[in-house]
Amino acid sequence: MTISRKDIEKVAVLARIKVDDEQVAALEKDLGNILDLVDQLGAADTDSVEPMAHPLDAVQRLRPDVVTETNQREAFQAIAPATEDGLYLVPRVIE
C-alpha cells in the first residue's frame, strides 16, 4: 500500500506537525515501507474475532465523588511557557 504526498500533507495537518517538501519526500518512502510491513495483517483470517483493546478482560473501577485535589496553580504555572493573571497564554484564537 502506498501513501501519497497529499495523504502525508493531510495527516501532518491533523497531527499539527509542520513538514517541508524534503521531509514529505522522505516520509513518502518511510511511511510507504512501514505500511507495506503493516499490510501483512491482510493475510490474517479474523472473521468472527473480537478486537482486543486490553490484554486483560478487566472492567473499569469507579472512583468515589470526593474532592482530593488542592490548588497547585503556582507549581504548575512555574513550568508553563506563558502565563498571565493565572491564565495560560496562547496566540489569539479566532473563532
Add this chain to the structure above:
Amino acid sequence: MHNKSVAELSRELESGKVSSVELTQQFLDRLKAEDGKYNSFITISEEQALAEARAADELRAAGKATAWTGVPFAHKDIFCTNGIRTTCGSKMLENFVPPYDATVTANFKAAGAVCLGKTNMDEFAMGSSNESSFYGAVTNPWGLSSGDKRVPGGSSGGSAAAVAARLVPAATGTDTGGSIRQPAALCGITGLKPTYGRVSRYGMIAFASSLDQGGPMARTAEDAALMMNVMAGYDPKDSTCIDREVPDYTATLNEPLKGLKIGLPKEYFSDQLSPAMEEQVRNAIREYEKLGATVKEVSLPNARLAIAAYYVIAPAEASANLSRFDGVRYGYRCEDPKDLMDMYTRTRAEGFGTEVKRRILVGTYALSAGYFDAYYLKAQKVRRLIQQDFINAFKEVDVLMSPVSPTPAFKQGEKNTDPVSMYLEDVFTIAINLAGIPAMSVPAGLVDGLPVGLQIIGDYFSEARLLNAAHQFQQVTDWHQREPQ
C-alpha cells in the same frame, strides 16, 4: 562497591560497614567520571541523591530500614520525578521539571532507595538502539575495546548501559515492544517486563498505553525480584492497574526447577536468528535440562503478524498520547509563533525528533477516516489471535524460551537509516506486549565477545516463576557476572 549487587549493598548497609551517604558519594563520583564514555545518563541529581542518602541513614538509625534503604539506583527518564527534570529523551521536555512523582518513583522513595539520576532513552521510548534520544546516542559498554561504538539497544538503553557499566546496580526501565528485554540482552544484564497492569503506569510518560509496562533492570534475577517487590502493586491512580496480591518475589527464587516444562516456539528459532546466536540460546536451554526441566517444541502460528499489528496499535495510541505536547501548558514552545496553527505545527515539528514524528504520522493515518477498520480494528483482532496462541501454549508448558534479539549489539548508525530494519529488531519480543504477558531477558552467552540474551516468557502474573527460573540459571552460570571488556 560498584561491582556489588543490590542484595549485597543492602547487606553492607545493614552491617554498618558503609553509610548510604558514603555509598552514594562513591557511586556519584564513579558515575561522573565514567559516564562520558557511555552517555547513559541525561541528568545526574547529585544534590537530591545525597539528601535521600542522608534521610536513608537516619531511617536506618531509627530502625526503619527496608532492603532498599540507602541503596543507589537510577530511573529511566520516562518516570516523572518531583523536582528533577524529566525529559523522556526529547527536546520537547528539555526543561520539564514535574511537580509530581510517578507512582513507581514514589514507591522507591517510600522504600528509602537513593536515585542518582535519570537514564538516557530513545525519544518517548520509540526506538531499539537509543539513537533517537535528543541527548545523544548511548554507547554499549560491550565491544568498546575493539574500537567499535555499539548500540545498547532501546529504548531503555541508558538504564541497560549504566547497569552493565557498573554505574548503578539497578535501574528502572519500560517495555512497550521489547524496550527492557532487548537492551538487557544487548548489554548482558537481567531485565523483566511484568504482566500488563502489574506495575502502575501513573507518571510514566505514555507511549502506547495498552502496551507500556515498567519493570526492573539489574545484573541478577535476585535484584530484579527486589525491584519488583517495590514496583509491583495496585494503584488507584491507574485504571488499568490490576488489584491483585503482590507476592514476595524473593521468596520463591530458590525453588527447584525439576519438572519445569519449557516450550520452544518454533517460529522463534527461524532463519531470522543467526546460527551463532541460536547455539548460545540452545546451550542455555540445555542448562535448564540439567536442572531437571523438560523441553518440547510449541507453535505460535500468528506470531509472524506481531510486528505488523504492533506498528498499527502502538503508533495509533502514541499519536493521541503525544497530542498533549502542544506548547500550551509545559514543555517546548517555538519562538515567535505568528498564530495558533503556527505555534502548534512548529512547536511539534521542532520539539519532536524524526522517529517520533514518523510514528505520530503513521498512527494518525491508521486512525483517519476510511482506514480505521482496515488498520486499527484489524490489528486489534490479530492481537487477540496472538494472545490466543500464548494461551494455548501455556496449556502445554510452564514457560516459553527463545532468543531476545536476532543479533547481538550492532554498530551505531548501522540501522537507523531504515526504520523497518530497526523495527525487526523486536521480532521476538513484540508479541509478548501484545498479549500482555510477562517475559525476562537473562544473560546466556557471548557471540564475538558480545552478550546474548535468553528470553523466558510466562503466563499472566507468573513473574515469580520467571524470576525463579532465571535465578536458578544464574546459580549454575556466570554470564550475568561477566564485565564488559
Add this chain to the structure above:
Amino acid sequence: MQWDIVIGLEIHVQLATQTKIFSGSSIAFGAEPNTQANAVDLAMPGTLPVPNEQAFRYAVMFGLATNAEIGRRSVFERKNYFYPDLPKGYQTTQLAQPIVGPGYVDIDLADGSTKRVRIHHAHLEEDAGKSLHEDYHGMTGIDLNRAGTPLIEVVTEPDMTSAEEAVAFARKLHSLVTSLGICDGDMSQGSMRFDVNISLKPKGSDTLGTRTETKNLNSFRFMEQAIAHEVERQMDILEDGGVIVQETRLYNGDRDESRSMRSKEEANDYRYFPCPDLLPVEIDDAFIEDARARLPELPDARKARFKEHYGLNDYDAGILSADARLAAFFEQTVEHGKDAKLAANWIQGEFSARLNAEEKSVAEAPITGAQLGALVTRIADNTLSSAGAKKVFEALWSGENDDVDAIIEAKGLKQVSDTGALESMVDEVLAGMPDQVAQYQQESDPKKQKKMLGGFMGPLMKASKGQGNPKLFNEILVRKLGG
C-alpha cells in the same frame, strides 16, 4: 413552496457532581482561573484518568427518567482534535457504546396535545476549558477549571418540526435534569447548552434535506430566535434555487445574526478510537436499582399530584411543577399558607415578576416559601388587603423584616373587620353625604349604582385610616343604602 422543518437537538448537560469526571478536582463554579486544574486536568505527562462513579450514577438516573435502555457495558473513546482549551489534544467521550441508549420524552404543546420526542442516546464526556478572548497583548488566555467537568450529551432524533416543539423539549429536559438533581440547570453559567440541527424538506417529502448545526445556545429565548432565523435563512436559499451547505453556525442573539464557523469545520477527522487508559465500564443490576431508588418525583408525576392534591388547574400545575426548585417553593408556601390557589397566584405573579426583574433564580430569592405562606395566610384570613399584602411582600423582599405579622403590626396594615365598628363608620359617613345617598337610592340601573358605591369608599377608607376591610365596607354599604 411549502416546507417541512426538521429539528434535532444535542444538549450538553453539566452534571452536578463534586469532582471532575476523571480527577478529584472540584468543579465548584467561580474559582480563580486554573486553581481547580490538577495534573490530570492539565494533561501533565504520565497522568491517567480515573472515572467518577457519581457521573455514571447520574447518567443512569437520566436514562431511567427518559425511559431509556441503560448501556450495560460502555466504552470511552478519544475524539482527537487540537484546541488550546483541550489539554490532552483529545476529548474523552463515548461513541459506539454510550451509557444511555434509546429513550424518549413526552412534551406538552400549547394546543393541549402531547408529542413524543425520541432520544437517540446520551453519553458521558468531559467538558473543555474556557478561552478568554480579552486582549492579553494580542494573546488568548486559557482557563482550565472547567476542563474535565462531567457532561452528558443528549442526542435526540430529528423529531421536532417547529421552534415551539424544540423549545418545549428543551424546557422539559431542563425540568427533568433539575428535578433529578443531576444538573443545577443554570443556563447563564453554561450548565445546559443546546446545539440545534435544522433542515428543510419540501412538504410531505420523505427525503431529509441538508442540515446545519447551530451551536452553543444557552437560553430558551435565543434558541427560539436562532431556529426562526435559521429556518428563514435556509428557506431563502432554497427558494432562490440555492443549496444548503452542511456546516456549523454560530448565532449571535444580541444581533439576531448567524455566521458559519468554517474554522471548526476545517478538515475534521476526529479519529475516534477506544481510550486505552480506560477499561469498559460495566453497570450491573444492583447499580441500576440503586439509581432507581434515588429517583425523585419527576415533573409529570408532580404535575398530576398538584392538580389532584391542590386542585390547581392544568396551566398552573404545569408551570409550578416544571422547575424542581419552584415546585418545592410552592409546596413550602402552601404548607404555611393553606390556600393553594392563592399561593399559586402569588408565586406566578409578584414572586416570579421580582425574580425576573432582578434576574434571580428561585434559589437566590431573598424570601422563603414559609414567609410567603405566612403572607398568604394573612390575605386569606382578611387581615391584609391586597394593597397591604404588597407592602408586606416588599418589606420581606428587601430584608427590612423577616416576620409577616411583625411587619403588619409595625406598618399598621391590619384590616379592621369588626362589623360593629365598621357599621358605625358607615352610618357616620352616610349621614355626612345625604345628597349622594339620595342620588343612589333614585338610580334604577344596578350597574350605575355599583359604580356610585365607589364614591362612598374613599371617605370610608379615610375614616378607617385605610384599615377597614373593603369587602365588608361594601357589603354594609349595599345593605344600608338598599334598606
